Amino acid sequence: MSDNNTQATPEQVLYAVIQEKLMLAGLLLMFITFALYLLGIMDSVVPLDKISTYWRLPVHDYLAAINAEYLHAAHTPTGWAWLKFVGKGDFLNFLPIAILAGTTIVCYLAIVPGLFRRGDKAYGFMALVEAVILTLAASGLLAVGGH
């Protein structure tokens, strides 16, 4: 069953290389955006000295409160709504977080063609389904309900 090869498969190496690059890019960007936010180089939607009054609230109340007091948007900022406020220091920090959370999707999509090319249809199909499921989770379509 085993081919006695201690080397990682080409798909495994490709996955690792992409994961490493995106992870480093995400972390580097996170440090930069957080420094911009923390040092007050960029204005934030919620002032730094006010944030501690909100993080004790349940998420639903937190979003309603910051929308009522600062954002004044038609809807609370769920899903990808943070993109509208990406010019503000606090919301800019969602960009590297999204890169880190999106890394796995890119890795999966990258290995699918190689798996099918090598005739590994079962794994090609599973990788494709996983990418679709993660994309669905990322899309915001599943973020419903609340308390």
Place this chain on the structure above:
Amino acid sequence: MLTRLQERVGLLLLSLMSGVLLSPAWAMASEAAGVVAPVADGRPWWFWPLSLLGITFVMGIVAVLGGVGGGVLYVPIISGFFPFHLDFVRGAGLLVALAGSLAAGPGLLKANLASLRLAIPVALIASTCAIGGAMVGLALPTNVVQTLLGATILGIVVIMFTARKSALPDVKQADALSSALRICGVYTEVSSRETINWKVHRTPQGLFTFIFVGFMAGMFGLGAGWANVPVLNLMMGAPLKISVATSKFLLSITDTSAAWIYLNKGCVIPMMVVPSLIGIMLGSLVGVRLLKVAKPTFIRWMVIIILAYAGAKALDKGLGLHLL
């Protein structure tokens, strides 16, 4: 060479960032403007992020020395002793576990210790169920989630206390499903210079168990290494090294799906997430260096006691007993 360079760049970035975070400049900037507003607990706003940085730094050290993931320590401890709402703690906990896994994954995959063939079917089930767990967890009242979290943490304590590990489980014959999926591999055991051929058995039972593992990971925002390793190692018979490495890599997939649900629901506050990530990463770097001199058995007992207290505290909070 490239790896060493990347390590150095990473260390430099971490040092710079922690320098910024620890610098009083950012706190003083707002104080100078006369805008430091004490909150209900009488502390200035920066007290908690700074405390978070300190405690996650210690957590990072303990996690490495105790052989557990940062996520499993993060959620019960931060939700039990910090003023943040559980919704945000779970969101941050998933991102902490995710970042740790993304950082470790490439090395483990390249070394062929984490197996993509083993991870792909497991991850498909666990990540799908993690989405369900996250949605259920965010729909339930906080006290119910807190109570269930407490019970789960106490369950993890029991698993840590009782579970034995097997370096090389005896797998007589691979089952039909793992044979069909060719879930097997070869790695070189550095200590003995031995080439180990491994295969797995009880694959259907293992995959079934990951339904619950994934669900709980999503529901509570815990990294699921505490469950992944026993299932991969003891139930499916993967060697311990392969199980630990694949589990670490697996978290990057399971936690991604749940993290997106928390992110899209607005459960992420950068002022909590970034200090936590920096603290855990710096602590892990120190922990790896301390590993040579520390007594792992003592640390493991310490982790079990901390988790038992944090689990009891979560139960106490969830049930409104106010005993702890």
